[in-house]
Amino acid sequence: MEQFLQQLINGLAVGGIYALIALGYTMVYGVLKLINFAHGDLFTYGGYLGLTLLTSLALQGRVGTAAAVALLVLMVMGLVGVMGVVLERAAYRPLRESPRLSAVVSALGASIFLQNALMLLYGARVQVYPEGLLPQVAVSLFGLQVPLLRILVVLASVVMMAALYLFVQKTKIGTAVRAAAIDQGAARLMGIDVNKVVSLVFLIGPALGGVAGLLVGLYYGQVNFTMGWIYGMKAFTAAILGGIGNIPGAMVGGLLLGVIEALGAAYLSIAWKDAIAFCVLILILIVRPTGLLGERVAEKV
Amino acid sequence: MNRAMGLALALGLLASGSAGAADTIKIGLMAPMTGSWASEGQEMKRNIDLLAEQANAKGGLDGKKIEVIIEDDGGDPRTASLAAQRLTTKGVVAVIGTYGSAVTEATQNIYDEAGITQVANGSTAVRLTEKGLKHFFRTCPRDDEQGKVGAAAIQKMGAKRIALLHDSSAYAKGLADEINAILKANKQNVVFFDALTPKEQDYSAILTKLKAATPDVVFFTGYYPEAGLLLKQKKQMGWNVPFMGGDAINNPDLVKIAGKDAAAGFQFLSPPVPKDLDTPEAKAYLASYKKKYGEEPGSIYGVLAGDGFTAVTKAIAATKSTDADKIRDYLVNKLKDFPGLTGKLAFNAKGDRVGELYRVYKVDKNGEFVLQPK
Secondary structure, three states: OHHHHHHHHHHHHHHHHHHHHHHHHHHHHHHHOOOOOOHHHHHHHHHHHHHHHHHHOOOEOOEOHHHHHHHHHHHHHHHHHHHHHHHHHHHHHHHOOOOHHHHHHHHHHHHHHHHHHHHHHHOOOOEEOOOOOOOOOEEEEOOEEEEHHHHHHHHHHHHHHHHHHHHHHHOHHHHHHHHHHHOHHHHHHOOOOHHHHHHHHHHHHHHHHHHHHHHHHHHHOEEOOOHHHHHHHHHHHHHHHHOOOOHHHHHHHHHHHHHHHHHHHHHOOOOOHHHHHHHHHHHHHHHOOOOOOOOOOOOOO | OHHHHHHHHHHHHHHHHHHHHHHEEEEEEEEOOOOOOHHHHHHHHHHHHHHHHHHHHOOOEOOEEEEEEEEEOOOOHHHHHHHHHHHHOOOOOEEEOOOOHHHHHHHHHHHHHHOOEEEEOOOOOHHHHOOOOOOEEEOOOOHHHHHHHHHHHHHHHOOOEEEEEEOOOHHHHHHHHHHHHHHHHOOOEEEEEEEOOOOOOOOHHHHHHHHHOOOOEEEEOOOHHHHHHHHHHHHHHOOOOOEEEOHHHOOOHHHHHHOHHHHOOOEEEEOOOHHHOOOHHHHHHHHHHHHHHOOOOOOHHHHHHHHHHHHHHHHHHHHOOOOHHHHHHHHHHHOOOEEEOOEEEOEOOOOOEOOOOOEEEEEOOOOOEEEOOO
């Protein structure tokens, strides 16, 4: 029982990160029907930019921990968001009228470009965050070890998901985003600047991915230039699991995937952890092709 | 008729092309310059560049300059087979590399069929030299030798319950199997045997499961990035079990990833790094490396690539030939106790390096790797 609960906590903490990255996938897919394969690499840039800002601005020790983290989050969100907008302009917008496959290939190309650029800029070695910025305190609850940072990671993802959900559902710009997601042509006729909406989506999605990269760097203390691939795959799976295009779905999918992996590792085999997670994905897609929270959209005839 | 003439012309051009290139001796380096082992590949390049520079400054090889031709294998078997094919068309007489066992395996037959000597530097999987390929050598020891040293180190600790963890790579799985077989044969209690997925950041699920098996020691046979994270997260969990590791952990980045506190006390097996060798050759090399790059070589595999280079160039110089059969004959039958950068160099008929290389290292509280007495 103790091991079960501990694994549940482990899984939720990893799942929180998956969820945060999955939000970016799901937003872009919702509006453009494009899987942004470069999203995982934008996540990696978040981790690297966070490290560079932390060391070059000498934040550590000069301002308090809370202020340093808040500043880092804001700056990383801004920078990675801008990267996302530039990426869309350079790699996706010129292909918007082309067959969808062209944009997917372009996304894969952008991913390889971003990854190699990072390697050339920072070198191939693992980059390490300075120690001791965040206190590594663990709460002991009924014999379970719950590091405070893990709670922070899950909380941060829930807060950001909620804010994003409210933004899309309750604001005027959010309505424009939803309109563009349903039918870009009709939205344009209604006076919505679809290009601006797409830019906005490519600002918010990557910004969230960047924060996830920063959290990974802060918590695990280590970033490497290839880490975007595996996190990207997992987050992509989480988005599909929850119902791609659906914001709460990304959250549910991320947390669920984290828990499935942790329990799969604990009770079946560690080596088969990923295989188990992907088998669950396939099963769910057979039973519910739209994902857990996705709705079946009736095509108008 | 036209086609035949064109073919003849092309062949003629090719022949004159290769004749014109004969004023240098080309040595290939196949290394992971990109991908997740890129840091290893870049160190391999540093060592080979330095040695080629030194050799050329002394007048080259057999009166000709040495030209190093690099191909990136990306640490990936598919990329590597393409890299090997490109190298075979570039007139290299021998190839140094590469690092990973599975990557080397994808290229062995390509070089063998082309009659090119290959000297791997980090590929320790047993089967690579059991295939009977004539022109394949390696400067690193094999997993079965490391398995013996690993099992002995575990027994020396007096551990009763032993956990073995690998990462499913050809190297790590092979080493874990070797150790497991020896421990089982000695009636030792292996309570855990499983694999993690490399390149992830979070190993808390695995550590929780490991902890539930209550081992006295955990032997992880994978690579340093994962080892560093395991040590760090083990400490965060508040679990104090000794960890040991194999030779793929010999990289100073281990301490950076884990943090000095978490890395202290960790033990691993490795061929000795140059700074622990007291031969004049090793000392002189270390000084020249530091002069050129401003730091000591961090990775043993880069230095082992250098040993491959010295062995091959020595064979070419001694036989005054670049013929792969003559190089083989020299390396197997004539090269004895040659002072390499990592100790004495010699090869057996399988192409394996002769002699015991492995030592036990321990990380001290300052994060330094300290050679343990034998």
